[in-house]
Structures are given as C-alpha cells and as structure tokens.
Amino acid sequence: MALLEVKDLKTYFATGDGIVKAVDGVSFSIDPGQTLGIVGESGSGKSVTCLTIMGLNPKRNTISSGEAFFKGKDLLKTSQQQLREIRGNDIAMIFQDPMTSLNPVHTIGHQLMEAVLLHNDVPKQQARARALELLKQVGIPRAEGRIDDYPHQFSGGMRQRVMIAMALINNPDLLIADEPTTALDVTTQAQILDLIVKLQQEYGSAVIMITHDLGVVAEIADEVIVMYAAEIAERGHVDRIFNNPRHPYTWGLMGSLPRLNADVERLVQIEGQPPSLLRPPKGCRFHPRCAYAMDVCRTVDPVLAPVPGEPDHLQACHLDAETKTREAERLLGAFATEASAS
C-alpha cells in the first residue's frame, strides 16, 4: 500500500485580485522508502502542494479540495490538533532557507529537544541524548560542544544539517525536503544530498524532494513529477523521464540546462514567462510558450494519460506519439553527440 496517496489535490488562494489556483488537480502516490522528485519553476505549485498536505497553508484565504491519504487517514480532513501530532513525528519537513527556519534565540539543542519532547513522553536527559545522537549522525563535528550553540554560530551548510537532524529526530515515515540545497554551494550540496540518501537508507523513510534542479532529481529520485503552472505536465520513473521525455516543457527544461559534458553554442530556451495563475491560459497551460502548439492546444486542456507501452509514465500533451519520439530522440541525440565530440 502506498504511504501517501494524493488524489486531485487543489489549492486556491483568495487574493485581492481574484482567485489564484496555486495547485490545480495534482495526483500522485509514494511508497515507503521511495524518493519522489518534484521539479518545476518557481510558482509552479511544488511547495504549495506539500504545504497543503502538511496543513500549513493560512486558513483564512485558502480553499483546498481533494484527498491526501497518509497511512489510510485523509490529511485534508484531519483536525489541526491531530495534524500537530503527525507533523514532525510521522511527516517531517526541511525548508529551503536554513538561515530563517531556525529560531535565533534558542540553542539548537533546545530546538532539537523540543521536537522530541513534543511527541514523546520521555525525560529531558533522554531527549538531549537523542538530540546529540542525531547531531553526530548528520556530521556536526564536536557535537557535544556545539549542542548548546545558537544558530548564528553555524554556517549555512551546518544549519541545514541541524534542520535535517531535527526533521529525522522522530524517525518520520515521510520526509518532505523543500529545495534543501538551493541556498548552498555545490560542495556543501553534495554533502547534504549524500547525507539525505544515507539517512534515508538507515531509517527507511520516504522522501519528497522539491527542487528546480534537474541534476539533483536525476541523482536521488526514483519517481519524478514535472510541474508547470499548478498542474502535472509529466510523471514517471526517473530513467524514463530522462531517457524518453514526452512533454515539450520537459524538453525545454532539459535543453535550457548548461551541462558539464557538452559544449552547446546556444541553450534551448523556453520563450516568455510562466503564466499568471490568476488567469491561466485556456487549453494547455504551456501552449503560449510551446514551439509545437496546435489549434487543439489553445482550447482543450490535455489530460494526464499514460504513454503508449509505459503504463507508469504519464504525460499531459496533445502532440502525437511519433513527433514526440522523434523530438525526444533529437534532443537526447544532441547531448550525446556533443558529449562524445568534446
């Protein structure tokens, strides 16, 4: 059985200008121990999807619908009281910015112990021992000496490690990492990604990794969701997404990436800007920026349907299969020839 099953999730925000459809019909599921990567540009609804699952959207102006079954319980219908017990215990989250997500006026030991004491009836000493153990596991040097330090005494990478320690302290079944490495240097990013993978194997947690970096997704994800303008454009196994991408937006993302192993004179660019979610384009939301747009794309919103011969690989595009196969091969072929030529 899937650990988390999300069906037709919608999140709308009421704003002064109208209703922003931040997530518009997203469905996916994740199994225990699996890693799901969600990629997309800023504003595509990646973070809001996860915040909705966690029940962390502001109540006043948010309308959510759909289902999110976690261990058989619909999180969208759970009371805040019960959600508080799940959050930080069964589902934990790592946020993007380690500079602002730790409380600057408490020591990190205090903050780590708080997470333990909130969910477990244990004496303080035991909570502190657990905090220390986690700090050691995430590779903080001299953990005994640093447990009583304040967040400002740590570097960015170290703070992100503290965040990971805090997220994992209660052995969560699901870890949601929202751009955990975006603010970090490549060397630190490599350390943090290695750490997440290592701890995931140790604890058997499932991970949802939200990122805009296709490289990060390729390295750690099993399943990939490509989001565009609040909807899923393509979904499938990581190898299939990278070896047989079926959506023009995915091609655009892959082509716009400068690569270490390929010399490209000009990057493939996706023209224009992501659309406003206040008034998303009619039909397929990608059509104003799509090089392959046809008449049908302007009027009919494509449904997320399996690729012929690949039941687990879904895509939402009107383009015929032959053109897609040809274009995908052309794109991947370009990378391959450049890599071998250079």
Add this chain to the structure above:
Amino acid sequence: MTTVTAEPEAQLELRGDELLVVENLKKYFPVTRGIVFQHQVAAVQAVDGVSFAVNEGETIGIVGESGCGKSTMARCIVRLLDSTSGRIVFGGKDITKLSRAELRPYRREMMMIFQDPYASLNPRKRVGFIVAEALQVHKVGTPASIKQRVQELLEVVGLNPEHYNRFPHEFSGGQRQRIGIARALAINPKLIICDEPVSALDVSVQAQILNLLKDLQRDFNLTYIFIAHDLNVVRHISDRVFVMYLGQIMESGVRSELYESPKHPYTGALLSAVPIPDPELGRSRRRVVLEGDVPSPLNPPSGCRFHTRCPRFVEGKCDVELPELVTRENLSPTHAVRCHFPLERWPLGDEGMRLDRAASASAPEA
C-alpha cells in the same frame, strides 16, 4: 613598465594590448577593537594576491564557493572598493589610485550586472530613469536622444520599449535582470562584470539570459568577467576559467583544459560535486565529497590554503609551503595550477584522489 611590489608569481607575461590587467591584487578588511581608540586586531583576507589579464572580447569565468572573494575582487576592479595593494590596469592606464574625477572616463568603460534583480533596481524609480541614469551622469545626449537610446536598449535586451514608464515591481525576475543588463549597456562599455547574474533565476529564464549575454557579446564586442558558483553556467559562457578559494586563484586555464583535465584537487572536488542531469551517468560516477566548510579568511590556513580539506594533503609540505600558481611541464602554457601535487589524471574517485605516497616521495614534482 613601472616597478610594482610584486612577488615573483605575480608577474604576468603581457603583450601590452590587454584590456584589463590585475596584478597581485589584495583586499584586506580590517577588524578593529575599541570605540574611541580603535586599533586593528586582525584582517579578513578577502582577496590575497590575485593576478590575471583579460583580452578584449573574451569571457573570463570565475568560480568558487561563497566567501572565496569573487565578488570582493569584482568590486575592487571597478573601484567600488579600494584595494589594499596591487595594481589594476585598464586599457593601459593604471586606475588603482585615481581620484573619483579622474576615474570618471574609465567608469564609462566598465559596468557591472548584479546578482539580485530584486535588490539592484531602485523600486521608486521608473525603468526609463534607471536605464538612462548612466547616460545622464556622463552627460551623453539630449533628453530626447536619451529617451530614444533607452527605448532602443530595452528592445535590444528583449523588453517592450513601451514599458519605459513602468516601475521595477511590475516585472518578473528575468525581466528585471534584463533591465539590469540594459542599464549596464547604456554607455557602450568595453568590460562588463557579471556578478552571479543568473543564480537567482529559474533554469528556463537563466537560459534566456545566458543566450542574451552571448548575443550581446557578439553584437557589441563586449568583454565579460563572469562570476558564478554554478560550474555548468561558467563552462557554458566562458573562454577561460579561474577557480578561486579563500582569496587566491587555485587553477586557471582555457575552459576545455580546466573542465576536462583539472589538475587541482579542489577543482576536481568541485566538478565531481555538480549534479549531472542524467540518472545513469550520475549513478555510475565516482564522487569526491569534501569534508567540512571553507576556513575563515580571518585566519587562513598556513601553506596551501586548501590543505585542511584536501584529500592529497602531505604533512610538512602542504601546510608549510604556499604553492605558486604556475604552469607545469606536461601542461599547456595557458593552464596553471597552485598545488604541490597536482592530479595526474581525470576522472578520479574518492580513492584515486588520495595521493600515492610512494610515488610522490620519489617524484614530488611530477
């Protein structure tokens, strides 16, 4: 050539027609104690002896982790900061000690594009004013011709010239960065220093901006110094690349040399840390993970500055003797490395990076 206090390593072979020459540039920020009687107790050695030359029309890429002195160096070059020592020669003229008034004609020739398109545009000024400001400061043209020029510039960078009267908040991040580029282009500079111009942008927009920068370089014969922490981006845009660590250049070379056969262990570690957008390649590759963080530039390590994190560290050599940035026998003359024990081959995994002690003892300079 005038004599300068340069260490042997700082002497560059110059042809005389370089657009920009930086010689042994140092920037120390003093750390002071006391309120009334201030005295300097230490110095942050942000840039410590950087030398290089830039030819007209080329793109220099500078990579390094945050805090390695990339931006400080850029600011010293355009004289937004005064350097502690060293020389900056622009177009054959030493501009290191020029006064503000004397500097003015040279300021027209070098422009900067900043990282954060949200913070680098004045929110209370209209786009037309922001782009025109440089023209007005340098008293180029009449109001009518300035307006025409601004609209022309907006068009060049791919914005609608009708948007002349809008405010920055009406634009998205990518569009704002285009405004920043239009501003930098306004008075036809020769050199543009791009300080992380795409790191705040989404990949699709990043590709648009990188393509735009390349087009502009071709059309206006621009010279770029391109600073970034993203190695893929630097590889894409640069002709030559410098790798910086704690205020010093660790390795420099033509792009293909540096990316295909890196010699410095730090370059190797950086390259192997970049995520590859190809699942099979990513899984099969051996990665070098550096331990720890960058040491403080307040008190940089003795000897080679990288020795505290280096997998090839040799006691008694690396922590004592600062290696020079020099080219080696088996390297091309454009490829220089600051390391006692450069990498023999590439790619290498974690194991291969470690030095074979027996081999190194017999031939330490090989």
